[in-house]
Amino acid sequence: xxxxxxxxxxxxxxxxxxxxxxxxxxxxxxxxxxxxxxxxxxxxxxxxxxxxxxxxxxxxxxxxxxxxxxxxxxxxxxxxxxxxxxxxxxxxxxxxxxxxxxxxxxxxxxxxxxxxxxxxxxxxxxxxxxxxxxxxxxxxxxxxxxxxxxxxxxxxxxxxxxxxxxxxxxxxxxxxxxxxxxxxxxxxxxxx
Numbered sequence: 001x002x003x004x005x006x007x008x009x010x011x012x013x014x015x016x017x018x019x020x021x022x023x024x025x026x027x028x029x030x031x032x033x034x035x036x037x038x039x040x041x042x043x044x045x046x047x048x049x050x051x052x053x054x055x056x057x058x059x060x061x062x063x064x065x066x067x068x069x070x071x072x073x074x075x076x077x078x079x080x081x082x083x084x085x086x087x088x089x090x091x092x093x094x095x096x097x098x099x100x101x102x103x104x105x106x107x108x109x110x111x112x113x114x115x116x117x118x119x120x121x122x123x124x125x126x127x128x129x130x131x132x133x134x135x136x137x138x139x140x141x142x143x144x145x146x147x148x149x150x151x152x153x154x155x156x157x158x159x160x161x162x163x164x165x166x167x168x169x170x171x172x173x174x175x176x177x178x179x180x181x182x183x184x185x186x187x188x189x190x191x192x
Contacts (some may be wrong), residue, residue: 016105020088025109029073030081033058034109036093042157046082050074123171130167134160179191 025031032053035191037044054073066119070103086093090109092101135158140148 016088016090021045021109024085024088024090027081029057029076030085031051031079033081033085033091033100034106037106043099043100045100046074046078046100049100050077051075123186128165130164 025034033049036049039055050070050073051062053066054065054070057073058065058069078095078098082091082093085091089103089105091106092103093099094101130134137148137160141153141156
């Protein structure tokens with residue numbers, strides 16, 4: 001199904017795949033657009049949005065943004081980022097008027113706004129490997145293979161449950177620390 005086929009009358013998509021969402025949100029500038037819209041609502045003019053995004057990117061007050069910095073952000077938002085976000089329905093961008101609005105998809109993105117740094121531990125692989133090792137040891141216990149039978153099955157079960165609980169607890173804790181709103185929150189506005 002093409003993007004055009006999935007677009008509703010209002011210009012927003014019914015449902016986006018995770019791949020589409022992550023492709024759009026992998027860019028920091030587009031994440032800042034979402035943050036601004038979530039914080040201030042809409043509609044918002046492109047010039048205002050570009051000023052805020054530039055101040056966050058260059059880590060300075062809006063008044064200190066140079067014309068070149070603002071223009072660089074404005075141009076890429078206008079030509080690349082906003083059209084891409086509009087095509088997926090994440091925002092509604094009226095290129096003729098230069099106005100950006102939220103869509104129902106904008107608010108639904110919270111669950112996808114987790115950042116996974118390149119150094120992040122591969123949890124899916126850990127759980128899969130842990131499950132495979134656990135099944136292999138259980139099979140050896142059923143088969144009565146020495147030296148695994150020297151340890152009580154209850155001790156093995158306790159060990160596996162403890163490791164799984166500790167790993168899941170750490171994974172849950174670290175995932176909370178890696179959300180966009182906590183990890184990459186734009187600076188607070190002076191006028192808030």
